[in-house]
Every structure is written in C-alpha cells, then in structure tokens.
Amino acid sequence: MYIRDDQLQRREGKCANKCEAAAGQMSTINYTRGWARSGTKDKKDQVGATAEIPTSICQEGCKFGVLGNEEAYRSQTPSSHGLYRLSSDVLAVQTDQECTADKTTEAANPRTPDKACPGQLGDVNGVPTCVVPTGATGFAPNGPPSNEPEDRGNPTAGEKPGSGEGSGSGGVGRTPSQGNGGNMGGPAGAALGGSGTKPGTGNGNCTGDKCTGGDDDKDNTVGAVGEVTGGRKPAQPELYETKYPGGISAVWNESGLGGNQGKLSALAASFAPAIADSNGAPIVFRIPVGVGIYDFGTYEVSPPPMVWGFIRLCIIITALWLARALVFGG
The missing domain is CATH 1.20.5 (Single alpha-helices involved in coiled-coils or other helix-helix interfaces)
Structure with a gap:
C-alpha cells in the first residue's frame, strides 16, 4: 500500500507550488476595464459595459487577492481599432494558490488582442476612428466608465514594473513612451495632460503635458503626439537660501570698513607710531x-x-x- 506524503514530495521538488515562493508580496496590477469612443475623461461613451473591480486576479497561474485602491486611466490615443482603452491600477497581494486562466487573466495580459471596432472603422485626420451605427444594440454604455475619477494615461496591462518605463506615478509616469493605445500601453501621447511623474531613468520629471529634467542639455518637450524629447537633470531645491552667499567676509568687505583701504584700518594706522624695522637692532626713540x-x-x-x-x-x-x-x- 502506497501512502502519499505531500510534504516529502514538495521537498523533493516533485509537487512544487510555483506560487508559494512569492506569496504575500504586494504589487500593482493594471487591467483593462473596457473601451470608449473618445479620450474625454469620465465621459459615458464606452462601447458596452465596463468590468467591475474583481476580488481576485489570476496572473501567470497564481491567484492575486485584490485589496482595492483603484486608480483609473483613460488613454488619450486610440488603438488601431479606433477605441480608447479604459484601465485601472489596483493593489493586490499574491497568494500561494494556483489558478486557471479566466477573464481577469485576459484583462491583465498585455498580449490580449485589443477590442475590435464593433461598427465602421474610419480615419479622421490620420486618427483611427470607430463609428458605431445609430440605433445599434449592445454597444451603449452600461454603467460608469470607472468607480474613480479618471486620469489621462494608458499603462501596460499586468504588473507594474519596478523600474524603467511605466514605473512612475500617475498617468504620465505609468504610461510607456512606446505603444499603440492598446493593452500593450503607451504611447506617450496617451498621457497628454495627465498627472504624475516619469521614473528617474534620464527622461526627467513630467507633470501634466510639460516635462522638465533629464540627462541632456535641453528641456523635455511633448510633441503633437506626446513624444517626449530632450531633457536635463532638474535642479535640486536648496533647503535654505542665504541672503549673503559670500558669507560674513563678503559683507565685511562690501561695507567699506574692511581691507587695506578700509576706514578702520586707516584709523588704526593713524595711532600707530612710525617704527621702522632695523633688522633686529633695538628701536631708537x-x-x-x-x-x-x-x-x-x-x-x-x-x-x-x-x-x-x-x-x-x-x-x-x-x-x-x-x-x-x-x-x-x-
């Protein structure tokens, strides 16, 4: 008779749970909530319903418990299908439970295909535009775009990176500079007018639609499509700015009292006796x-x-x- 020993099998690596090693670690996960017809914040123009915040997300075969703290985003650049991505960041903790892929896996996967235009895909001034036929059923907004006010941006679906592109804060800092407005995140123009700061990777700090700082000799600028170029390191603010940068010696010299030509020196010299050095000989009065x-x-x-x-x-x-x-x- 064979008795299965789970603990022994785990120790021997025969039944290892890949989720146990990182259990308890906190992470920020971005997932796609839906798609809209425009980049206007908080506008109820999404195509169909938007997903609610799930209680858990299945990511790479491991179950993540969602703790909340939603930050909602709306892309300012449409995807190749003419739709604007709606996404949310949530704080999640990894459990030791394995899971099978479901709808939350697709929503948090950057490789999930972007939603196709349910109507007629056109081109307006070089921008892909999805035109939904009037009276079409199943495409009307169902509920609000998100539970929280939206920020302008398009982070990459999935876990927030620890450094580099997309590791900053707000729509600007979470949006990578490259992309097509879909689940892969980006481009930089998708966060045009958003809040937050870029990560410290040489691109400088960005707030809203203006960026300054970086490693080059120019200020960062955001072009018509939101491309960030240039940049120099931002000047670090001083904790205390003195009124007298030259110190007390500079104040003394500027007052006219100090120095060889100063008034005090001339006054002291008038009281000094005229004693000449005679190479060590006694002074003669x-x-x-x-x-x-x-x-x-x-x-x-x-x-x-x-x-x-x-x-x-x-x-x-x-x-x-x-x-x-x-x-x-x-």
Whole structure:
C-alpha cells in the first residue's frame, strides 16, 4: 500500500507550488476595464459595459487577492481599432494558490488582442476612428466608465514594473513612451495632460503635458503626439537660501570698513607710531624739541637694550602661565 506524503514530495521538488515562493508580496496590477469612443475623461461613451473591480486576479497561474485602491486611466490615443482603452491600477497581494486562466487573466495580459471596432472603422485626420451605427444594440454604455475619477494615461496591462518605463506615478509616469493605445500601453501621447511623474531613468520629471529634467542639455518637450524629447537633470531645491552667499567676509568687505583701504584700518594706522624695522637692532626713540621759532634739537630717549630683553622674557613667561591655566585650569 502506497501512502502519499505531500510534504516529502514538495521537498523533493516533485509537487512544487510555483506560487508559494512569492506569496504575500504586494504589487500593482493594471487591467483593462473596457473601451470608449473618445479620450474625454469620465465621459459615458464606452462601447458596452465596463468590468467591475474583481476580488481576485489570476496572473501567470497564481491567484492575486485584490485589496482595492483603484486608480483609473483613460488613454488619450486610440488603438488601431479606433477605441480608447479604459484601465485601472489596483493593489493586490499574491497568494500561494494556483489558478486557471479566466477573464481577469485576459484583462491583465498585455498580449490580449485589443477590442475590435464593433461598427465602421474610419480615419479622421490620420486618427483611427470607430463609428458605431445609430440605433445599434449592445454597444451603449452600461454603467460608469470607472468607480474613480479618471486620469489621462494608458499603462501596460499586468504588473507594474519596478523600474524603467511605466514605473512612475500617475498617468504620465505609468504610461510607456512606446505603444499603440492598446493593452500593450503607451504611447506617450496617451498621457497628454495627465498627472504624475516619469521614473528617474534620464527622461526627467513630467507633470501634466510639460516635462522638465533629464540627462541632456535641453528641456523635455511633448510633441503633437506626446513624444517626449530632450531633457536635463532638474535642479535640486536648496533647503535654505542665504541672503549673503559670500558669507560674513563678503559683507565685511562690501561695507567699506574692511581691507587695506578700509576706514578702520586707516584709523588704526593713524595711532600707530612710525617704527621702522632695523633688522633686529633695538628701536631708537628720538623726540624733536621745537618751540615756535626756537629749535632746541632732537633728544634720544631710547632705553638700554637689556630692557627690551627683559620685556621679551616677561611676555614669554606670562604667556606660558596663561597657556597652562587655559589647558589645565586653575
């Protein structure tokens, strides 16, 4: 008699559950809710009904529990079938349960074929346009386009990438620069006028229909089809901007008080005696005595040289005492 040991088989790799390894990890999943006739936000012009937020999504054979936090998007660029994609980002957590592909798998798969035009596909000024016959049944909007206000953008269906194209925030940051307006996401024009910022991959930061920053020497610009070009690194704001960038020394010099030609320097020099350096010889003090028209000559009042040596010795000793008091105290 053979008794199946599931735990032993898992350890031996014979019955491994591919979903267990990443169970509990959080991710953002974008899925297609429906298709509309225009890029006007929140307009009830979708072709048929839009899907509700599912409680779970089957992604690559693993079941993801949907936690909510919906962010709705509407593409500003039609697909090749003339329809504008409606999609939503939801926060989901991966479980250890395996699943089989269903409608949620198709909605979250970028390789799912885009919805075909149910009416007549035409071309207006080079833009694919789907014209639904008047009175046609089954194509009228059924319910609101989404449960939340829509942002302009077209993220790629499936899990949000951790870096690079589509890893930013809002419609601008979630929309890749390349694409055809379908489930594959993009192009950049699909987020024209949207909110959010591009990821830090050298394309700069984008808000609305204007982009600045990046690695080039030009500002990013959005063309008629929303193509982002150029860019330089955005200047980082300073936490504190001083009124005196040159510091206190610059303020002192600009005031006219400092420097060799300053007023304080000239005032101090006027009180200094005219003592010339005599290469180490004792300084000679002479006093001219003149009263009116009488000149009584000049008299030398210099002290003996040994006096200067004694003064020098006293200054050195007192300096040593002061240094000892400053270092050791007392």
